[in-house]
Amino acid sequence: MSGKGEPLSAHASPRRVVVYGLGGTIAMTSDNGRGVVPALSAAQLVEAVPGWADAGIEVEVVDFRRLPSASLGFDDLLALAAEIRGRLARGGVDGVVVTQGTDTLEEAAYLLDLFHTAAEPVVVTGAMRNPALAGADGPANLLAAVRTAAHPASRGRGVLVVLADQIHAAGRVRKTHTSGVCAFTSPDSGPLGLVAEGDPWFLSGPTVRFTLDPAAVRARPRVPLVTVALGDDGVLLHGLAGRADGLVVAGAGGGHVPRDLVAPLGELAGSMPVVLASRTGAGPVLRATYAYPGSERDLLERGLVGAGLLDPLKARVLLWALLACGGDRDAVVSAFGRAGGAVHG
Numbered sequence: 152m153s154g155k156g157e158p159l160s161a162h163a164s165p166r167r168v169v170v171y172g173l174g175g176t177i178a179m180t181s182d183n184g185r186g187v188v189p190a191l192s193a194a195q196l197v198e199a200v201p202g203w204a205d206a207g208i209e210v211e212v213v214d215f216r217r218l219p220s221a222s223l224g225f226d227d228l229l230a231l232a233a234e235i236r237g238r239l240a241r242g243g244v245d246g247v248v249v250t251q252g253t254d255t256l257e258e259a260a261y262l263l264d265l266f267h268t269a270a271e272p273v274v275v276t277g278a279m280r281n282p283a284l285a286g287a288d289g290p291a292n293l294l295a296a297v298r299t300a301a302h303p304a305s306r307g308r309g310v311l312v313v314l315a316d317q318i319h320a321a322g323r324v325r326k327t328h329t330s331g332v333c334a335f336t337s338p339d340s341g342p343l344g345l346v347a348e349g350d351p352w353f354l355s356g357p358t359v360r361f362t363l364d365p366a367a368v369r370a371r372p373r374v375p376l377v378t379v380a381l382g383d384d385g386v387l388l389h390g391l392a393g394r395a396d397g398l399v400v401a402g403a404g405g406g407h408v409p410r411d412l413v414a415p416l417g418e419l420a421g422s423m424p425v426v427l428a429s430r431t432g433a434g435p436v437l438r439a440t441y442a443y444p445g446s447e448r449d450l451l452e453r454g455l456v457g458a459g460l461l462d463p464l465k466a467r468v469l470l471w472a473l474l475a476c477g478g479d480r481d482a483v484v485s486a487f488g489r490a491g492g493a494v495h496g
């Protein structure tokens with residue numbers, strides 16, 4: 152049974168996986184002793200991995216971008232999503248791997264997930280240690296990602312994130328450490344599974360996902376993310392009306408803001424969708440516990456939309472995608488009701 156770590160060798164081979172390289176630490180080399188920059192091609196990353204011979208997988212490579220992930224943009228990722236759709240439609244591919252920088256991997260993977268409707272898995276990976284360091288994790292992560300993408304048990308699960316032999320859902324994973332090799336965690340759900348002896352072992356069935364029609368994308372909205380802080384006077388909110396198409400607020404605790412921010416946020420919510428998330432790092436935005444000015448209840452009554460379990464970065468990606476597809480406030484409310492609470496059914 153394919154969900155229980157069944158060896159890939161038990162399935163018809165060779166399997167075929169396409170690897171798209173976007174850059175990041177996994178592809179970095181030294182720049183004259185001044186630190187590392189993304190310079191390696193996707194083909195070089197694949198060549199550096201020991202163990203292909205045992206994997207029984209044919210790998211096709213596409214050098215898509217060579218950027219640090221903080222410099223990737225929505226257009227890069229929409230272009231990648233279109234390229235992946237086109238390649239899968241041509242057939243003969245069992246799965247796709249994307250290698251990229253880890254800094255924005257949690258956002259990129261979720262954006263790809265929102266527009267990925269095919270059954271073939273897309274597995275996003277990267278590295279925390281560059282190839283020149285002792286114990287570089289890139290080759291192991293790439294091999295685990297390719298083997299996960301090739302495996303039939305990964306079908307129908309949307310976009311997965313594989314690092315440090317853990318498999319995460321794109322809608323739940325976060326980068327929670329600046330430097331450690333176990334930097335990726337899914338604080339609310341835990342990982343979906345793990346990779347052992349080269350094969351994926353899933354701990355649960357396919358997750359319930361929220362997807363959008365990529366053909367509907369017609370705009371490039373501007374969606375800032377504002378994190379509130381102690382003593383915040385709301386200076387970042389001034390002048391946003393007319394300059395932004397939507398806003399995500401990362402509130403304190405269960406979704407709370409200083410009382411001085413209540414009026415400006417309520418006003419903004421009258422002219423654009425304003426989504427309320429939590430800056431804590433785990434747990435849902437509350438809905439009904441507190442009633443003071445600036446509480447979640449107060450803000451939701453003033454028209455803000457709760458992000459549910461989506462963290463601020465993912466809430467921003469979802470809001471961006473909805474507005475890019477021409478969604479109105481009702482579409483935003485409905486989508487956050489589903490995506491914010493239903494990734495795991």
Ligand SMILES: NC(=O)C[C@H](N)C(=O)O
Pocket residue numbers: 174175176177218219220221251252253254255277278279280
């Ligand atoms: N580990 C990494 O990949 C970090 C790198 N700065 C990037 O995101 O491109």
